[in-house]
Each structure stands twice: as structure tokens, then as C-alpha cells.
Amino acid sequence: TAMGDLDAALDQLGATRASVGARAFRLDLEAERLDEAEITREAARTGIEDADTAESIAQLQKTLTILQATQASFTKLTSLSLFDYLR
Secondary structure: OHHHHHHHHHHHHHHHHHHHHHHHHHHHHHHHHHHHHHHHHHHHHHHHHOOOHHHHHHHHHHHHHHHHHHHHHHHHHHHOOHHHHHO
16 A cells, blocks of 8 residues: 555656646746847837937828828819719
8 A cells, every 4th residue: 555655646746746847837938928028118119219209200290291182182082973074
């Protein structure tokens, strides 16, 4: 019976070690994911902080002007009918 108890205890020990190993592996994966997220966040923050404000405003204004022109031309084109086109 002692040998059977020892075998059961060893099986339990093996199962516990496997469970702890799996949890340690998951912790390593999570730590790696967090490190990658930190690098990505830092790159994004640096990109925002290093942005030239005047250039960003000029680019936004250019984009808004293009948008307004596109919307105005779309409005004019959609109001035309075939009869308007034939005149």
C-alpha cells in the first residue's frame, strides 16, 4: 500500500508541476505581450509629441478644403438630371 501511495503522490506531484509550468508559460506570454504593447504605445506617443503643429494644421486645412470641394461638386452632380444634361 505504501508503494501505491507513493505512486499516487508522485502522479499528483507531476500534475501539479505541469499545472504550475503551464501557468508560468502563460505569465511569460502575457509579460511579452505587455512589453510589446508598451513599445507600441511609446512609438505612438513619440509620434504625437514630435509632430510639427504648424504642418499638421496646414495638412488638416488642406484635407478640409478638398472635402468641401468634393461635397460641393457631389451636390451639384446629384441634382442634375438627364434633361438638365441635354440642355
